[in-house]
Amino acid sequence: MIKLEKQQGIAIVTLSRAQKQNALSFAMFVELNKIIKKLKKDRSIRAVVLKGDGDHFCAGLDIAAVMASPLNIIKLLFKWLPGNKNLAQRVVLGWQSLSVPVIAQINGNCLGGGLQIALGADYRIVHHDTQFAIMEARWGLCPDMGANVVMSGLVKRDQALWLASHADPISALQAKELGLVTQVTDDTEAATQKMLEILLARSPDTLAAIKRVTQQSYKTQQRNILAKETFSQIRLLLSPNTKKAIAKAKGKTDIHYANPKRW
Numbered sequence: 001m002i003k004l005e006k007q008q009g010i011a012i013v014t015l016s017r018a019q020k021q022n023a024l025s026f027a028m029f030v031e032l033n034k035i036i037k038k039l040k041k042d043r044s045i046r047a048v049v050l051k052g053d054g055d056h057f058c059a060g061l062d063i064a065a066v067m068a069s070p071l072n073i074i075k076l077l078f079k080w081l082p083g084n085k086n087l088a089q090r091v092v093l094g095w096q097s098l099s100v101p102v103i104a105q106i107n108g109n110c111l112g113g114g115l116q117i118a119l120g121a122d123y124r125i126v127h128h129d130t131q132f133a134i135m136e137a138r139w140g141l142c143p144d145m146g147a148n149v150v151m152s153g154l155v156k157r158d159q160a161l162w163l164a165s166h167a168d169p170i171s172a173l174q175a176k177e178l179g180l181v182t183q184v185t186d187d188t189e190a191a192t193q194k195m196l197e198i199l200l201a202r203s204p205d206t207l208a209a210i211k212r213v214t215q216q217s218y219k220t221q222q223r224n225i226l227a228k229e230t231f232s233q234i235r236l237l238l239s240p241n242t243k244k245a246i247a248k249a250k251g252k253t254d255i256h257y258a259n260p261k262r263w
């Protein structure tokens with residue numbers, strides 16, 4: 001469900017489950033993690049392009065499929081030991097551990113976990129018609145998968161709060177205004193090629209150094225943030241208000257939340 005091709009030194013990673021708008025199963029996270037490890041060792045590549053098969057980048061986590069296996073939920077979101085990242089965090093932040101530039105080429109829907117994976121890339125080239133949303137709040141959850149690390153380098157604090165809290169789709173232009181997007185275009189393929197030409201004209205050592213140094217400013221905080229988002233998600237999953245939020249997301253209207261907990 002993940003395709004990896006190499007063309008003239010460019011690795012092309014494609015989320016390939018077009019009939020489900022490339023919604024992410026547990027197996028896709030496992031495959032993506034393996035691919036990132038493979039690319040890390042591959043000295044023949046100069047850049048990575050990450051995209052979705054068909055008309056969409058990704059419709060987010062396949063919640064029903066992942067929820068069907070409690071063991072997979074634990075492996076994906078909660079396998080946390082001090083200093084370790086869970087599988088989803090390893091995938092989202094994995095693109096940043098590569099020394100080569102990673103460009104997410106985005107069309108159609110780019111939602112939830114799909115947006116988080118795209119935010120882990122170095123650049124996002126998006127079609128005018130793309131829709132973005134951080135959707136966890138609809139399910140009574142909070143953004144995880146490393147979203148809080150990648151967002152903190154891109155979006156101002158009040159905007160990050162608002163985006164995660166309203167959980168509604170925003171347009172490509174709104175996303176650009178917030179800082180989520182590098183470039184909005186009518187031809188993502190051509191714009192990606194153009195960016196690759198510019199990047200490939202630079203020394204790979206220079207690009208690697210720029211990437212490493214640019215990341216450093218928010219890397220120091222990373223471990224605390226990752227641990228916090230994992231623990232917050234565990235508490236939410238155990239909360240009666242989350243059950244109510246899920247019922248609401250499925251269309252139940254007479255929902256009354258209990259008083260808020262102290263965090």
Ligand SMILES: C/C=C/C(=O)SCCNC(=O)CCNC(=O)[C@H](O)C(C)(C)COP(=O)(O)OP(=O)(O)OC[C@H]1O[C@@H](n2cnc3c(N)ncnc32)[C@H](O)[C@@H]1OP(=O)(O)O
Binds near residue numbers: 024059062111112141
């Ligand atoms: C920790 C949590 C992390 C997260 O990622 S939270 C976010 C999870 N994602 C969602 O909540 C999105 C759910 N999907 C939708 O709201 C809608 O869909 C869309 C807006 C993405 C698209 O709507 P439309 O254009 O009308 O297409 P369609 O007929 O609903 O979907 C086409 C096919 O794609 C499947 N699909 C879409 N999203 C998901 C998903 N997230 N997981 C699994 N399948 C999905 C559908 O079921 C259907 O397939 P079929 O025709 O076989 O029924």
